[in-house]
Amino acid sequence: MSQMKSHIDSAPSTPGKFKMDKSPYSHRLRFHSSLFKLTFWSFIFIGLIFIFFFRSPSSSSSPISSDLSRRSLRTYSWGGPTWEKRVRSSAKVRSRNGFSVLVTGAAGFVGTHVSAALKRRGDGVLGLDNFNDYYDPALKRARQALLERTGVFIVEGDINDIALLKKLFEVVAFTHVMHLAAQAGVRYAMENPSSYVHSNLAGLVSLLEVCKSADPQPSIVWASSSSVYGLNTRVPFSEKDRTDQPASLYAATKKAGEEIAHTYNHIYGLSLTGLRFFTVYGPWGRPDMAYFFFTRDILKGKSIPIFEAPNHGTVARDFTYIDDIVKGCVAALDTAEKSTGSGGKKKGPAQLRVFNLGNTSPVPVSDLVGILERLLKLKAKRVIMKLPRNGDVQFTHANISYAQRELGYKPTTDLQAGLKKFVRWYLGYYGGGKKSDQ
Numbered sequence: 001m002s003q004m005k006s007h008i009d010s011a012p013s014t015p016g017k018f019k020m021d022k023s024p025y026s027h028r029l030r031f032h033s034s035l036f037k038l039t040f041w042s043f044i045f046i047g048l049i050f051i052f053f054f055r056s057p058s059s060s061s062s063p064i065s066s067d068l069s070r071r072s073l074r075t076y077s078w079g080g081p082t083w084e085k086r087v088r089s090s091a092k093v094r095s096r097n098g099f100s101v102l103v104t105g106a107a108g109f110v111g112t113h114v115s116a117a118l119k120r121r122g123d124g125v126l127g128l129d130n131f132n133d134y135y136d137p138a139l140k141r142a143r144q145a146l147l148e149r150t151g152v153f154i155v156e157g158d159i160n161d162i163a164l165l166k167k168l169f170e171v172v173a174f175t176h177v178m179h180l181a182a183q184a185g186v187r188y189a190m191e192n193p194s195s196y197v198h199s200n201l202a203g204l205v206s207l208l209e210v211c212k213s214a215d216p217q218p219s220i221v222w223a224s225s226s227s228v229y230g231l232n233t234r235v236p237f238s239e240k241d242r243t244d245q246p247a248s249l250y251a252a253t254k255k256a257g258e259e260i261a262h263t264y265n266h267i268y269g270l271s272l273t274g275l276r277f278f279t280v281y282g283p284w285g286r287p288d289m290a291y292f293f294f295t296r297d298i299l300k301g302k303s304i305p306i307f308e309a310p311n312h313g314t315v316a317r318d319f320t321y322i323d324d325i326v327k328g329c330v331a332a333l334d335t336a337e338k339s340t341g342s343g344g345k346k347k348g349p350a351q352l353r354v355f356n357l358g359n360t361s362p363v364p365v366s367d368l369v370g371i372l373e374r375l376l377k378l379k380a381k382r383v384i385m386k387l388p389r390n391g392d393v394q395f396t397h398a399n400i401s402y403a404q405r406e407l408g409y410k411p412t413t414d415l416q417a418g419l420k421k422f423v424r425w426y427l428g429y430y431g432g433g434k435k436s437d438q
C-alpha cells in the first residue's frame, strides 16, 4: 500500500495524465489498483456482514421490537462466591420470626420503600431489578444506593431469566416474594405494548414457575392495579365489582395477572395476594406520573396538560401516599398464609386474595395542580386538554373495607400532606429543578 501511495503521490496531479499507458509503472499500477479495489470491497463486504448480524434486531422497522430486543437481549452478570455471599447476607433474617423476602422491582418506587421498611424491622431482603430505561435509570441507581446503605443488595437481572431465579432460590429459601417488578404506566402501553407482555405476563409466569417448583414454596404478594376496574362505573370500586372491561393494555395485563395468579393457586397451591394500588405518589416517585412531571414543569415554567372529560367533566384520582401503601404491603405479607404445595405439587387449598389499596378520597387533577402551585409558590401554565382515549379512565375511587378488615389497612396521609413531603424531597433531590432533565 505504501508503495502504491508513493506512486500516486509522485504522479502528476492532472488526472488525464494518469491514464497514459506509456508509463513504465502502468502495469504495476494496474495490479496495485486492483489490489486496492479488492481490499476496499472486502472491507465494505465484511462491514456489511458485521452490521447485519450485530445490528439487525435493534434496527428492525418496528420501534416496539427494537425496544423489546434491547431490553431482553441485555445480559447481566451474576453468580460466583462473592455474589452468593452478598445474596445470602442481604436475605439473612435478623429478627425473631422474621421473613426472608425476595423483592422484585426493588429499585422501583414502591419496591425501594417496601424493601427499606422490611429491612428496618429485621426481615431479610434481597432485591431484584433489571434497571431498564423506561424512565431515568439514574433515579433507580440513586434508590439502589439508598438501599445499599441499609444493607439491601439488589441483584441485577430480569424476572424472565429463569436460571437466575432458580439460582436465587437455591441460595436462599425465601419465605415470601414481594413481586413489584412490572411495566407500569397507562399511556405508554400504546407506544410499547410488547414491554407490558414481556414484564407483566411473561415475567410473572417465569416467576410463578420458579416459585411453584421451589421447596418450600414461598407466599407471594404482588402488585395489581386500580386500572383493572376500567370502564366500571360503580363507585367506590369494590373487589366484588366486575373487572372485565379494561381500558388499556396495561390494565388488561394486570387483570390477566390476577387470572394467572388464580391458576397457579389452583394448580400448585401457591399462596397469592394481589394488591390493587391506586395512583401511588410520594418521595422517590416515578417521573412518568403526572404529579411528578407537573412539579418539574411548573418549576421550569413549562405548560402542563390537564385532562378534562367530555362536557367539562372532572377527571379525578384516588391518590394514595407511599407510606400508606407500604403499610398495606407489609400487612399483606404478615397475613399471607403459607403456600400448600411443594416441589410443584399441590397438597391442599391455598390462600388467594385481592385487595384495593387506595385512599378513599378522589381528588380532581386540577386540585392536585392547585396544591402544587401553593407548595411551589408558582403559578402553573395550565392547558386544558381532552382526556385522551388511550387508556385513561375518568376517575378512580377505592372501597377499602376489605383491606381494612383483613389487613388493618387505614390510610392516614391526605394529598396536601403527601405532596408537601414529595415537593420537599423533589427540591432536595433535584435542587429546584436544575438536575431534573428526565
Ligand SMILES: O=C(O)[C@H]1O[C@H](OP(=O)(O)OP(=O)(O)OC[C@H]2O[C@@H](n3ccc(=O)[nH]c3=O)[C@H](O)[C@@H]2O)[C@H](O)[C@@H](O)[C@@H]1O
Pocket (backbone or CB within 6 Å): 184, 185, 186, 224, 225, 226, 227, 276, 277, 278, 279, 280, 288, 289, 290, 291, 305, 306, 307, 308, 315, 316, 317, 365, 392, 394, 396
Ligand atoms: O392506579 C393505578 O393503578 C395506576 O396509577 C397510575 O396511573 P394514573 O392514575 O393514570 O396516574 P398518572 O399518569 O400520574 O395520572 C394521574 C392523573 O393525571 C391525569 N393526567 C395525566 C397526564 C397528563 O398529562 N395530564 C393529566 O391530567 C390523568 O388523567 C390522571 O387522572 C400509574 O401510572 C399506574 O402505573 C398505576 O397502575
